[in-house]
Amino acid sequence: MNKQIEKAYAERPKNTVYQIAVSVIVLVCILWSGSAVEISKGGLSGLSIAGNILNGIFHPEPKLLFNLTIQGVPYLLLETVCIAFLGTLVGAFLAIPLSFLSASNLMPAPIAFISRLIIMAIRTIPAFVYGLMFIRVSGPGAFTGLLTMSVCSIGMVSKMYIEAIEDLDTRILESLDACGCTTFQKIRYGILPQLIPNFASTVIYRFDINLRDATVLGLVGAGGIGAPLIFAMNSYRWNEAGAILVGLVVLVLLVEYISTKIRVKLARG
Template identity: 55%
Template sequence: MNKKLEAVLLTQPKRAKYYITAAIIVLIALIWSSSAVNQMTLTDKGWRIGWNILEGIVTPDKDLLFGGGDSGVAYLILQTIAIAFLGTLVGAIIAVPLSFISATNIVPKPVVVVTRFVIMAIRTVPSLVYGLMFIRVTGPGPFAGVMTLAVVSIGMISKLFIETIEDLDSGILESLDAAGSTFFQKIRYGVLPQLSSDFISILAYRFDMNLREATILGLVGAGGIGAPMIFAMSGYEWHKVGAILIGLFVLIFVIEYLSDKLRQHLLHG
């Protein structure tokens, strides 16, 4: 007992050095980062705009919030959901085969290097840049938003799928190899039964993210509820902005609740 206590006491100074070194590094990084940020200044005009935004949220445009037609908040929310859903679905369809041929426990390493380089290149470009590119190709509208979210989803879904595949029980794969199973048989009988719940959870998480991405992409003309919001903000129509923000809040709250329920069901049955 005394030897254990002595060993613990001897390791404490070493840990203290690590903690002090880490704290100094964080402090230096904080000071350096702060020097690159200009001091925030608020003018009287800024305070008035901030107050008008809060007033618009409290007293939203009821005609826009509860109105029908293709200019109402309900229609814009449905369009945003459709863009996010299709973008997630198309991205997942492409990401699944990419993930399997990027897992080191499924395919040889040279193939993994090439496919992971492709995935890394896809993830390098921000979603807004993809949005601007697709708008130039297809024109502004929901289709550009769907294609943008599909490409953006490929990178993240593939990365998470690869990590899940590489955490598989290797014993099952080795048994299938010993039985002479083909590549597709290993996936069908050794991989998919173990991964189905994890894959669904990842897709639900990406769909949740794509809803927010779809809103942002609307700001550059890729469909969804973002475009009317930026137009309303440009025209200082804060009551319309408040109506759209309330609609977004309700949408994200409902999707977050349903996503949590789905994850709990997948984890606990």
């Protein structure tokens, strides 16, 4: 057995030149990319700021952290969750017709191709740019964040929906058709039971992403907790920034735990 292994190893394809060429190309790419990196000479000032940030995180401002008014962390976190939640629902609803139009097993090739181009165009623009665009339309506030989250959700959710639709087990539909079921019955008992778990899991996963994106969108005035965070950091109020960051960490961990439990339940039935 050992001799066979040694013989197979000795007769293996010799691709040393190929491996060396790939290694050289990767090394050149790394060196070329590193040439564009500039190390900031922050010195003691940068270390001092980093120390103040860490000190603020470990010593958050209790008056802001437990303030139940509209300026407090709990209200701002609730607003951020609402923006992410409603934005996810609206985006998931709008993604359904686009997904069915893009499914190659349901639609003719030209229609599916055009629909996929639309989805790709939507996914191309970053959420930050959408936020700046919608602020010009509806002004700063939570509604702008809702519109931004909705449009940004369409791209990824549609892509996941399409995969679920194209993976449908057509044998179930053929069995229902053989039993004389109507179109509504085939949708009710053949299509929806296959799609709903995948769709729900996708929506929950997208909500996790939107919750983090909603925080960033607050920086451009699209509602949520992002704006108070950047204002506190720009004013060097590290205790207030620490209180906001502590609230964000707790919120993300809580949502992550709940969403994981729900996704596992959906996957296992």
